[in-house]
Amino acid sequence: MKRNFGLTAVLLGALFILPGTTAGAAFEAANGKTLAEKWCSSCHLVSPDQAKASADAPPFASIAERTDEDLDRLAFFLLDPHPVMPNFSLSRDQITDLVAYIKSLKQ
Numbered sequence: 001m002k003r004n005f006g007l008t009a010v011l012l013g014a015l016f017i018l019p020g021t022t023a024g025a026a027f028e029a030a031n032g033k034t035l036a037e038k039w040c041s042s043c044h045l046v047s048p049d050q051a052k053a054s055a056d057a058p059p060f061a062s063i064a065e066r067t068d069e070d071l072d073r074l075a076f077f078l079l080d081p082h083p084v085m086p087n088f089s090l091s092r093d094q095i096t097d098l099v100a101y102i103k104s105l106k107q
């Protein structure tokens with residue numbers, strides 16, 4: 001009886017933790033969108049609401065179509081961006097947020 005009670009407590013705990021994780025990812029993506037609109041939208045089409053961008057830079061929606069491993073590698077790309085991109089020196093948190101935002105655009 002005592003043991004079952006312990007198990008129930010663990011399961012209830014898991015119910016509280018799981019939605020928290022999702023909310024964290026949503027928060028990161030929302031923050032990433034703000035960063036992208038501020039710093040990336042002069043070249044990239046960063047959201048469906050944006051009308052104009054540079055033709056050389058891939059729209060974030062098409063970057064989002066890559067595999068998950070590719071999207072995880074974006075974090076490394078953003079630590080040391082391509083020469084055509086201005087050197088932003090983004091913090092790790094900002095990179096996490098930007099990658100979360102790009103991932104959220106995946107259909």
Ligand code: HEC
Binds near residue numbers: 036042082
């Ligand atoms: C001055 C214009 C410019 C700005 C600002 C800019 N980019 Fe880029 N970005 C480019 C161009 C051009 C490419 C295409 C490079 C190529 O394929 O050779 C690119 C490519 C990329 C790629 C694809 C890299 C790959 O693996 O193919 C990512 C991801 C990216 N940019 C993210 C960002 C993020 C995030 C920001 C904002 C923090 C940003 N860019 C701001 C011009 C820009």
